[in-house]
Amino acid sequence: MSSHHHKESMIGAFVSELEETFIALILGAMTLITFVNVVLRYGFNSGLIWGLEATSFLFAWLVLFGVSYAVKTTANLGVDAVLNVVSPRARRIMGLIAAAVCVIYAALLLKGAWDYWANFANLPQTTGRWFPTGFEEMKRTSYRSWYEVNDIPIPEILRFIEPLMNYGDAYEKIPRFIPYFxxxxxxxxxxxxxxxxxxxxxxxxxxxxxVSHEAEDDVDNVAHLNKED
Known part of the structure; x- marks a missing residue:
């Protein structure tokens, strides 16, 4: 194996580890917030006012982050009844067509996601109906970075963004462009x-x-070996 491929594999392993750790942290944070809220509610007749909103945002992060990770690891479920009865060449062509449709879909999704988020981040939206043809001209009346979430208070560590995004005014809650990112x-x-x-x-x-059928093939092989024994 060349050093180039070895370097790529090391980088790939690091990125995968980073993604898995991030997903685990989101799950852990959701579990912790929900557990604390249940204890406070039933044990002390209290609760975290911002707990539900924070959990909702974390769940959105988990889903949207996990979707790309599932594509990366080929973990998406699908119906392969047609694929199994066609030739390898036809299977490859059908796979490429499906992949091309998914790329177009993701590109459209990216445009829509950017245009929605930019509205809260003092950034220009794209022009063009389907695919971006440029960026719109920004006006001061277009700035929306002062929009805040409903309940989550802003941590003191994030106060540095106020002169940059809120004209120097203090945020009471986390600005929406952060969770919407x-x-x-x-x-x-x-x-x-x-x-x-x-x-x-x-x-x-x-x-x-x-998702591939390698696991099913392994199970069948083990079952076949057991029958031979």
Whole structure:
């Protein structure tokens, strides 16, 4: 194995570890907030006012981040009844068509996600109905970074963004552009993962976008060996 491929594999392993850790942290945070809220509610007749909203945002991050990770690991479920009865060449062509449709879908999703998030981040939305043809001209009346969430108070560590995003005024709650950032970020990751999946199908590494049957094949092999014994 060349040093180049070795370096890529190390980087890939680091990115995968980072993604898995981030997903685990989101799950842990959701579980902890929900557990604390239940204890406070039934044990002390109290609760975290911002707990439900925080859990909702974390769940959105988990879903949108997890979708791209599922594409990366080929963990998406699908129906392969047709794929199993056609030739390998036809299977590859069908896989490429499906991957191309997914790339187009992810590109459209990224445009919509950016345009929605930009409205809260003092950034220009894109022009063009379907695909971006440029960026709109920004006016001061277009700035929306002062929009806040409903319940989550802003941590003191984030006060540095006030002169940058809120004209120096203090935030009482977290500005919406922070939790909403997962929209363009998750859509961008999804687009990248679909492009990578398309390349894997094109080069013959994978046959489709859905989960493989390697686990089922292993189970069948073990069952066959047990019968022979």
């Amino acid at each position: 997962i929209l363009p970020f998750g859509a961008l990751l999804l687009l990248i993962r679909f492009i990578q999946a398309t390349i894997r199908i094109w080069t013959g590494v994978d046959e489709s976008l859905i």
